[in-house]
Amino acid sequence: MHPILQLQNWLREEKDSGASLAQHAVLSTLGREGTPHARLVAIRDVEQEGLVFFTQSGTRKVAEIQQCPAVSLTFWFERFAREVIVEGECHLLSKAENAAYWQSYPKWAQLRFLSYAATSSQTIPDKRILEDKKIQLEKEYRQGEIPLSPHYCGCVVKPKRFVFYSFRTDALSDVIEYRLSSSQGYTWARLSP
Numbered sequence: 743m744h745p746i747l748q749l750q751n752w753l754r755e756e757k758d759s760g761a762s763l764a765q766h767a768v769l770s771t772l773g774r775e776g777t778p779h780a781r782l783v784a785i786r787d788v789e790q791e792g793l794v795f796f797t798q799s800g801t802r803k804v805a806e807i808q809q810c811p812a813v814s815l816t817f818w819f820e821r822f823a824r825e826v827i828v829e830g831e832c833h834l835l836s837k838a839e840n841a842a843y844w845q846s847y848p849k850w851a852q853l854r855f856l857s858y859a860a861t862s863s864q865t866i867p868d869k870r871i872l873e874d875k876k877i878q879l880e881k882e883y884r885q886g887e888i889p890l891s892p893h894y895c896g897c898v899v900k901p902k903r904f905v906f907y908s909f910r911t912d913a914l915s916d917v918i919e920y921r922l923s924s925s926q927g928y929t930w931a932r933l934s935p
């Protein structure tokens with residue numbers, strides 16, 4: 743089985759068991775001088791072409807991806823005590839790709855993004871500043887479409903390695919690794935827990 747199908751199956755099982763934020767993963771990147779940094783992102787697409795998430799263009803994660811495209815995504819499926827690690831290269835989506843995703847967003851999500859962008863992780867003296875910006879944007883865009891934010895930034899992770907870890911206490915845990923090879927597609931192996 744292609745490892746992305748296995749990830750899709752585990753996501754489905756986790757969601758079906760009631761986990762509302764299953765499609766989130768910890769994105770790890772490397773900064774200058776090899777400083778690691780990890781944070782949660784919502785994964786928009788899980789497809790053979792890659793795993794897609796969105797952020798603001800001025801964030802630390804985007805700067806670090808541009809410096810060093812090697813990243814990992816770690817999913818934690820609490821209901822089944824499962825972990826999936828995806829390692830690969832991350833690239834920014836084109837403007838046309840961003841525009842297509844932006845148009846598929848509901849208006850409330852576009853307005854929320856515009857209320858924050860481009861200030862993610864900057865110091866703000868008061869939350870009221872963002873709330874006021876949101877109110878002003880709601881008035882401005884009461885009618886008509888909201889144009890693509892220049893700060894809307896999609897990223898795609900092209901996997902090279904997957905690890906599927908099933909943690910068990912009634913028996914020994916199962917760990918399966920998939921590696922992408924240029925000649926054979928994905929090959930898999932059992933790893934010791």
Ligand SMILES: Cc1cc2nc3c(=O)[nH]c(=O)nc-3n(C[C@H](O)[C@H](O)[C@H](O)COP(=O)(O)O)c2cc1C
Pocket residue numbers: 763766779780781782783784785795796797798801802803804862863
């Ligand atoms: C549940 C949850 C979902 C999040 N989803 C995203 C996301 O999809 N994209 C994003 O840029 N940040 C998301 N964040 C915020 C990031 O975890 C992070 O704190 C922020 O983007 C700043 O990251 P950076 O400075 O390392 O780039 C989310 C946080 C939480 C708690």
